[in-house]
Amino acid sequence: MSSRILPYFLISPVVIFLLAFFIYPFVLVSQQAFQGDSGAWTLSNFQDVISYWKFPISLRNTLLLAVAVVPIQLSLALLMATMVSRMNKGRDLILYVWTIPLGISDLAAGIIWLAIFEQSGFLNSMLSGLGLIERPMNLLSYQSPVIVFTAIALAEIWRATAIMLVILVAGIGLIPKEYYEAADVFGASKWKQFIRITFPLLRPSLQTALVLRVILAFEIFAVVAALGGTLFPVLMGETYAYQFDLLNSGAAAAIALIILGISIAFTMVILRVLRVPKGASI
Amino acid sequence: MTVKSKLVTAVSAIAFTCTAYAAQGEVLFWSTQAKPVEEAQAMREQVLAGFSGGVDYQPNDGGPWITRLNAELSAGSGSIGVLGALHGDYAAMDPENLVDLSDLGVASASDTFNNLAMLGTDTMQYIPWMQASYIMAANREALQYLPADADINALTYDQLIEWAANVHEATGEAKFGFPAGPDGLKHRFFQGYLYPSFTDGVVRTFASDAAVNAWETFARLWEHTNPASTNFSFMQEQLLSGDAWIVFDHTSRLANAFNERPDDFIAFPAPAGPTGRGFMPVLAGVAIPATAPNIDEARALVSYMLEPETQIATLRTTNFFPVVDVELPDDLPPSVQAAGNAIAAMSGSADANPGLLPAGLGDRGGDFNRVFVDSFERIILGGQDIRAVLDDQKTTLAAIMNDTGAPCWAPDAPSDGACPVE
Numbered sequence: 214m215s216s217r218i219l220p221y222f223l224i225s226p227v228v229i230f231l232l233a234f235f236i237y238p239f240v241l242v243s244q245q246a247f248q249g250d251s252g253a254w255t256l257s258n259f260q261d262v263i264s265y266w267k268f269p270i271s272l273r274n275t276l277l278l279a280v281a282v283v284p285i286q287l288s289l290a291l292l293m294a295t296m297v298s299r300m301n302k303g304r305d306l307i308l309y310v311w312t313i314p315l316g317i318s319d320l321a322a323g324i325i326w327l328a329i330f331e332q333s334g335f336l337n338s339m340l341s342g343l344g345l346i347e348r349p350m351n352l353l354s355y356q357s358p359v360i361v362f363t364a365i366a367l368a369e370i371w372r373a374t375a376i377m378l379v380i381l382v383a384g385i386g387l388i389p390k391e392y393y394e395a396a397d398v399f400g401a402s403k404w405k406q407f408i409r410i411t412f413p414l415l416r417p418s419l420q421t422a423l424v425l426r427v428i429l430a431f432e433i434f435a436v437v438a439a440l441g442g443t444l445f446p447v448l449m450g451e452t453y454a455y456q457f458d459l460l461n462s463g464a465a466a467a468i469a470l471i472i473l474g475i476s477i478a479f480t481m482v483i484l485r486v487l488r489v490p491k492g493a494s495i
Numbered sequence: 496m497t498v499k500s501k502l503v504t505a506v507s508a509i510a511f512t513c514t515a516y517a518a519q520g521e522v523l524f525w526s527t528q529a530k531p532v533e534e535a536q537a538m539r540e541q542v543l544a545g546f547s548g549g550v551d552y553q554p555n556d557g558g559p560w561i562t563r564l565n566a567e568l569s570a571g572s573g574s575i576g577v578l579g580a581l582h583g584d585y586a587a588m589d590p591e592n593l594v595d596l597s598d599l600g601v602a603s604a605s606d607t608f609n610n611l612a613m614l615g616t617d618t619m620q621y622i623p624w625m626q627a628s629y630i631m632a633a634n635r636e637a638l639q640y641l642p643a644d645a646d647i648n649a650l651t652y653d654q655l656i657e658w659a660a661n662v663h664e665a666t667g668e669a670k671f672g673f674p675a676g677p678d679g680l681k682h683r684f685f686q687g688y689l690y691p692s693f694t695d696g697v698v699r700t701f702a703s704d705a706a707v708n709a710w711e712t713f714a715r716l717w718e719h720t721n722p723a724s725t726n727f728s729f730m731q732e733q734l735l736s737g738d739a740w741i742v743f744d745h746t747s748r749l750a751n752a753f754n755e756r757p758d759d760f761i762a763f764p765a766p767a768g769p770t771g772r773g774f775m776p777v778l779a780g781v782a783i784p785a786t787a788p789n790i791d792e793a794r795a796l797v798s799y800m801l802e803p804e805t806q807i808a809t810l811r812t813t814n815f816f817p818v819v820d821v822e823l824p825d826d827l828p829p830s831v832q833a834a835g836n837a838i839a840a841m842s843g844s845a846d847a848n849p850g851l852l853p854a855g856l857g858d859r860g861g862d863f864n865r866v867f868v869d870s871f872e873r874i875i876l877g878g879q880d881i882r883a884v885l886d887d888q889k890t891t892l893a894a895i896m897n898d899t900g901a902p903c904w905a906p907d908a909p910s911d912g913a914c915p916v917e
Contacts, residue, residue, distance in 0.1 A: 266869070266873075267869075327726075331723070331726070332721075332723050332738050333736050333737075333738060348667065348668065351721070351722050351723045353723060353726060354722035354723050354725065355722060355725050355876045356722055438677060442676050442677045442725050442726045443675075443676070443677050443725060443872065444725050444876075453558075456558070457557060457558035457561075458861045458864070458865070459861035459862055459865065460561065460587055460858045460861055461861075461862075
């Protein structure tokens, strides 16, 4: 096969797969979002979902969660990645252990944290076992929205920091050791090395990690469903409710497109802020 | 080709032929009921094993259930032979998509159920399969706090609140349990129990002064309700864990508690309000989708499901009661005995005010439920003004009734045309 056709031939399975299972359903969903019951083009689905009293609450909750969780995950992942890359012995073992939460489905992660926080859960039994509280407290209740929010944020941080970690570890591995050696020669402190070498050269990986993580943050669903139930409405939960409780695919498609719009907007911002100047590479 | 790979090919070819053959001979029973693994297994081994044709019983959640069914219907061909689902699931479907079953010669003993099964047409679109209801259950430890003048089989809402308050005071914990979780059946409590007991209606009286009183009463009960109730969906779990002592739920969602520790719990009728003791049935049915691959075999399976022996086996498995006249044996599981007695006391009480399942709402059943769930979240959890919330939700409810043109159902007084929200 000629070397000109070969690349196209090799990527064709992926292209066909994406066309069949992503682009085609996506076109159908967009159509559904803009069509009324009669099939006429309309914005009524969007009006319906936006005017519903829970929409502003779920939008706010989703954004709040992303704003609270992603920066913490980013700093944690950076810290962990630098630590791992400095290790000589047992590096792989630590990396495997840290990435265990990645292998757990998000619903399972939610249930694990529910087992900790619920009334007869581990946290309560521990506290009462230590004699700190008289009787089990009700932590995940509508009366304590802050605790519900914290529990969800904790579960998310625990579950999804590893995905950033993996990307950043790979990124750090690509940075040539010569830069650090040179920095050592000139007497730069470890912190200075991190700020001046690691961080800038990590930009492409940071970009990928952040884009991926932020998109996932807007799609948060199962962890919230397990821990917050209906107490903490998020956009994805509303999509599910429209599709399966109300059997209203048009409205579900409309919210899905709104989530997509938000994800695209944030992706653009991240790509712009962390852009790598043309021609610059490591 | 090596010997090993030849062998692998041969074995997989045989396996493939076998599955294809088995799948062809068996009727795929696509159900939203009897989902827990043990129940599904018991359905296969104890209920469906007696069917000569062979059945592939596959229970699933409502979402995947309707998605696959709709996919088969819009493709015009499918592999699902028989459907098992709740009345509300069928009501949301187009009757055209279900095979007409009037000439099958089987039906339930209740005309009300048979009428519901027509889905507004003149013919049976599904066959009533099994029924249940919602009842109250309590931990026996709570009985000592029952108000002195109260009869547990004829409680009023005020007595229930007093009882829950006594327990709250004595134990320091709010131990009334209410299934307000995401999968909890709270909307049925409002539609079938609270509203009929206080307003003698559901739709007409949605925003009446009596309804304000009903919500005020519920708010008083809520003060003694475990605040974690917003995470509770199957009250048997909280009964067994002790997080709740007095609970309301679907009979089959209480069954495990009675079966695991029959001596610790007691079942009793729902309380009564100013307009009687409101209660509501749960009705599941079997139907055949228009795309069923082998309609004769599917019809045979539907008839088999209605046979008295099958109905009793179904009762043992699912805690759903028969819809045909059968002589119940004495050796039923504790959950069935407890629930049966409570339902009998409830429907036999002097002030019984039975309601019907919402009918004629089509695929807006979910929106109808959401009106009640939203009212609950705004009034009880959000602490908003009852009158203002009801007046606001009323417009949504009226729009649903007008869009669907659904006439009133009991206990609302009959209407000409769409049921009005007064």
